[in-house]
Amino acid sequence: MGRSPCCEKVGLKKGPWTPEEDHKLLAYIEQYGPGSWRALPAQAGLQRCGKSCRFRWKNYLRPDIKRGKFGLQEEQTIIQLHALLGNRWSVIAAHLPKRTDNEIKNHWNTHLKKKLTKMGIDPVTHKQKSHALSPNQLKDAANLNHMAQWEGARLEAEARLIRESKLQVPNPFQTQFDALGSAQLVYEATTTVPLPPLPLQPLCLDVLTASHGSWLKAPKYNDFATCTFAATSSSLDPLTSALDFSKKGEACMIMKAGADLEIINYFQDPKERMEIELLQLQGLGYFTDHDDYSMAIGNENILLPNFMEAAGLGDISFDNSNITGGNSGIVAGTCCGNLEENKNYWNSIS
DNA sequence: AAGCGGTTCAACCGCCAATGA
DNA sequence: ATCATTGGCGGTTGAACCGCT
Numbered sequence: 346m347g348r349s350p351c352c353e354k355v356g357l358k359k360g361p362w363t364p365e366e367d368h369k370l371l372a373y374i375e376q377y378g379p380g381s382w383r384a385l386p387a388q389a390g391l392q393r394c395g396k397s398c399r400f401r402w403k404n405y406l407r408p409d410i411k412r413g414k415f416g417l418q419e420e421q422t423i424i425q426l427h428a429l430l431g432n433r434w435s436v437i438a439a440h441l442p443k444r445t446d447n448e449i450k451n452h453w454n455t456h457l458k459k460k461l462t463k464m465g466i467d468p469v470t471h472k473q474k475s476h477a478l479s480p481n482q483l484k485d486a487a488n489l490n491h492m493a494q495w496e497g498a499r500l501e502a503e504a505r506l507i508r509e510s511k512l513q514v515p516n517p518f519q520t521q522f523d524a525l526g527s528a529q530l531v532y533e534a535t536t537t538v539p540l541p542p543l544p545l546q547p548l549c550l551d552v553l554t555a556s557h558g559s560w561l562k563a564p565k566y567n568d569f570a571t572c573t574f575a576a577t578s579s580s581l582d583p584l585t586s587a588l589d590f591s592k593k594g595e596a597c598m599i600m601k602a603g604a605d606l607e608i609i610n611y612f613q614d615p616k617e618r619m620e621i622e623l624l625q626l627q628g629l630g631y632f633t634d635h636d637d638y639s640m641a642i643g644n645e646n647i648l649l650p651n652f653m654e655a656a657g658l659g660d661i662s663f664d665n666s667n668i669t670g671g672n673s674g675i676v677a678g679t680c681c682g683n684l685e686e687n688k689n690y691w692n693s694i695s
Numbered sequence: 696a697a698g699c700g701g702t703t704c705a706a707c708c709g710c711c712a713a714t715g716a
Numbered sequence: 717a718t719c720a721t722t723g724g725c726g727g728t729t730g731a732a733c734c735g736c737t
Contacts (some may be wrong), residue, residue: 353709361705361731383722399723400706435725452725 362401366391370398372408404445411443415452423449424457428471452486 358366373389379402384393391398404410414421419441426437434446434453441449456466465473 359707394707396708396723397706403724404705432726446725457701529714662726 356392357386357394357397359397366393367401367406370401374402374406400447404447409443410445415444415456419444420452420457423453424461424471427453427457428470603630 362370369389369391377388379385379399382399384395385391385398386393386395389398393401421503422441423437426440430436432450434450438444438446438449461468463470497642
């Protein structure tokens with residue numbers, strides 16, 4: 346019964362690693378690199394299973410690992426990402442430089458879960474426990490669910506993209522901007538433009554940030570990738586607050602156009618064309634500051650400020666000096682209001 | 696100081712998806 | 717197309733540690 350073991354275990358050592366074993370493994374990897382884990386133990390002179398070696402290297406011996414206590418910012422990020430992704434520790438770890446999935450998992454199970462529980466938040470659903478949710482809180486929760494659905498779709502797209510990444514994939518879209526101002530984009534499958542290679546870095550799951558965001562640092566129309574978000578919803582735990590991204594030129598944002606503004610996603614990698622497919626289905630607007638991709642989708646006219654204006658956002662003053670943006674986030678709200686309140690809220694928790 | 700229960704975290708296990716023959 | 721192998725992931729375990737009585 347059961348599966349056969351991953352490797353021949355007779356005579357193999359288990360349990361904690363000794364400094365000598367660590368040294369052997371390190372020395373081998375430094376010389377030859379982490380090649381075949383199955384073959385490595387014998388070649389390195391270790392009485393260990395290959396999996397065990399891999400685990401030891403990945404979680405403890407790798408030089409780019411940060412040990413020690415998690416900072417507030419790191420905990421915020423974990424909670425935020427967990428709210429959308431669940432126990433996908435490796436994906437979460439990809440957003441915490443130098444932290445391993447195992448470490449994050451342990452920290453979640455031993456600290457964060459309890460912390461949330463103490464605060465009356467269900468660590469599985471990330472919702473306030475049963476009693477007394479205000480209408481605003483209910484609205485937040487509903488919108489968070491909406492965001493989570495989007496994120497699920499996004500991850501599906503991401504997986505497909507990775508599978509296709511070695512191919513030159515024809516881009517099926519050409520965009521047209523609806524000049525009547527309905528802020529709907531129409532996509533047509535007419536062009537074939539090779540997509541650039543996928544980035545080596547993990548894709549960013551910044552949907553979460555968008556979901557809780559209001560502008561702290563106002564963006565220029567063509568400079569959205571430099572924005573910093575912070576929490577706006579007072580119903581959210583202060584821990585679920587901010588992420589910061591600053592890689593101009595690699596981001597785009599997707600917004601629902603119309604009377605209300607709702608930022609529905611934020612990509613570090615705008616080449617996620619499957620998402621655009623989804624947008625087509627939803628009739629949503631889209632812009633990017635990524636030149637390559639703008640060209641790839643065939644029409645640069647969708648870039649702001651036209652889009653912003655058509656979306657009814659033309660009266661937002663985005664200067665670069667202070668908080669001047671809109672109240673956005675998981676509550677699909679109006680374009681202004683509560684900015685001071687938001688700022689104070691954020692200041693109080695940071 | 697000893698005993699005991701709770702907590703932490705390194706490590707293992709089984710499953711699954713990707714890959715290559 | 718199929719199958720074996722491999723790497724990677726999330727869940728779980730258990731030894732070590734901690735703090736209280």
